Amino acid sequence: MISVSNINKSFGEKHVLKDVSLDIPEGETIAIIGRSGSGKSVLMKHLIGLLKPDSGTVAVDGIDINAISYSELRRVRRNFGVLFQGGALFDSMNSFENVAFPLRTFTQMGEDEINEVVKECLAMVELDDVGPKLPSELSGGMQKRVALARAVALQPRYIIYDEPTSGLDPETSNTIDDLIRNLADRLNVTSIVVTHDMHSVLNIADRAAFIYEGRMHWTGTIDELHRSDDQILKAFVTANEYKIGLS
Amino acid sequence: MVKLTLDIVTNPLAAFGRYSRLLFHAFGAMPELSTYRKNLWEQMVRIGVDSLPIVMLAAGFSGAVTTVQTSYQLVTPLIPRSIIGAIVVPSMILELGAVVTGFILAGRVGARIAAELGTMRVTEQIDALESMGLNSIGYLIVPRVLAGIVMFPVLYVAACFVGIGGGILIGDLGGFVPAEEFVDGAREFFQPFDPIFGIIKSLVFGFLITSISCFKGYYTRGGAEGVGRATTQAAVASCVFLLLADLVLAATLL
Amino acid sequence: MKFSNEIKVGLTIIVATLIFILGIRYFEDLPLFDSTYDLVAEFDDAAGLIGGNIVRVNGVAVGSVNDVYISETTGKVMVEFHVNPNIPVTEGSFATIAGFDALGVVRLDLTLGPASAARIPEGGTVAAGTGSDLMADLTAQAPEMLDSVGEAVGQLNDVLAEANTMLATPESDFRQTLNAAKGSMQQIEQLLASERDRIASILANADSISADLNAALGEDGQSVQDLMSQMEETLATLNEDLEAFQETNEQINTLLTKLNEGEGTLGMLINDPSMYHRMDSTLSGLNDLIADFQANPGRYLKEMKLVDLF
Structure with missing residues (x-):
């Protein structure tokens, strides 16, 4: 359970998040949607304490993550797996080492066990044979899948996806969507998907939270989203559907 | 206009504040050896061992050039030629050894650190480390700064060794001063504190170059262009603060 | 063969440390591997002696000065120095400060005591020679x-x-x-x-x-x-x-x-005018004789022939 209450965040003169509140219940897949620059990525970074709100609180499992020490915060973060926009694979390591990295850093596993877990994770993202390849030798979609394998290696309770399908072709996007849904079903994790891709949202999410100009403009289930007559939300959704229709 | 003038004062102050905070965090992360032990060895090789050839090349030439120029400037036969050794050796030990190494490291190591960390920042690799629950400062910055502090004196010793060797060699082969006279002159004016001062200097330089470059890289913003900017700033700022520290150390310790 | 990072770093640091220590010893003019022999001397005046100055025995550099400081108890100048351990610094040795401060070439000259005497122990005091400030x-x-x-x-x-x-x-x-x-x-x-x-x-x-x-x-x-x-x-x-x-x-x-007063033979000679006149008349007589000889040489030549006949 993650609850965000009334957070504000400014960068210099720019007020990015304005009194944003959001509850993310256990086991749910929630999509945080909004236009580029609406503040959804900034909200995502607040969930794991990468950014601190100017006011308001973020509580993970009832713990206010901005009131605890850095080492305690790091312990809380281990419940999270994050898939960053560009994958954020460590480019000095090959794919295998990238996935093995959190295991080596945070567990006492032996090499054999690590080997097994990494293979399992790579198989889950359907990339069994990329282990020895460096991130630079992989395509953007493959990088994201390896990064996803890394994000789930420690079996986190929450997985955050930052624009998982942006910059990918529709087919690869579908593959990623399938993976996200499979993971949510199989591992029973809470998924937070930050995206502007409505196609993806409709495919995978239980609920959606729409951020507009830094405010939490609308939240509700996908069914409610379809039925909503909020003009701004409708405009956002139809713009996306138009794009989908074209492709 | 008023704001601009104010910025000239406040921006460096803010930068210094962030730099201090980064160092403070790095210091706090030092006891967590397990997070960076492997990186430490890696960085010691890349900052120290891999820099040896270029440092030795530059130091060898500066030693040789100092010898040639000193003998060129000694026109009066009243001064014994051994004075060349007495000039070249202390200038190598006190100044050239550390400063030549410092400039090379500012360019070679400082720029690389800033580019590395800058790229990791703009591609969210640092965020990825943090999101895993890792102390990114401990993991990335501590080993680099420690490697700088440990390996810079090693490079300094190598620079002095090769520089003085180059001076003796060119003095003897070029017919400026025989090796024995060179060494005699150096011994006559040798102060045991000089190399200690050089080591202190190189420790400070090693710390400054790596910490400034880490600071510039760690707080990079703005994509590939930002990485380029951070890299240049890291090299320039390292050189400027190296010279400042050089002056301050000479004024306080000599 | 590929070395691990640990071996590369360790080796580099060890080699650098060795070069550093041996380099200092080399320029301090110490034996590279032997231990040294530390001694102390006490002076009234350091005459510009500083750490790093050379210690010589009979003009040969054998070590250097470690430190020069004022003793807190006696107020005298304490000079700590070390020499090559095979130099026999025996009892009766004494140290003097030599050279010119103005030229910056001050050194410590050690005059060794008799070879038969006991060696001054490590850290012992060497007597100070008196030539502290010649000028x-x-x-x-x-x-x-x-x-x-x-x-x-x-x-x-x-x-x-x-x-x-x-x-x-x-x-x-x-x-x-x-x-x-x-x-x-x-x-x-x-x-x-x-x-x-x-x-x-x-x-x-x-x-x-x-x-x-x-x-x-x-x-x-x-x-x-x-x-x-x-x-x-x-x-x-x-x-x-x-x-x-x-x-x-x-x-x-x-x-x-006395000469002036006419005493003594020389004085008489100089001071007696009659002598002068007598000499004068003798000379004029001689003159007349020569003139007569020139005028009537026969008179004299006859007598000469007579002499010839002999």
């Missing part, structure tokens, strides 16, 4: 020395003045005086010849003063105190010599006076 000692003694020299020079002046007056006194006619002086000079020369040894010894004594001074300023300089006493002795000798010289002069003086 200062010399300056301190200078007024005394100058007085002595002044006295000697004054006496010399007196002698010369007397000689001058003597030479300047116009006696009878100039030629006579000159002749008299010429004769006198021969006697003076004789006299001086007899006194030559004494004069030579005066000069020798003066020579040895400068020689001693040279030695004192030189590297193996003796104690200046010694030198000063020698100098005083020398000056005393010089004084004696000058007195003797004065005596000689007085003798010359009396001789000249």
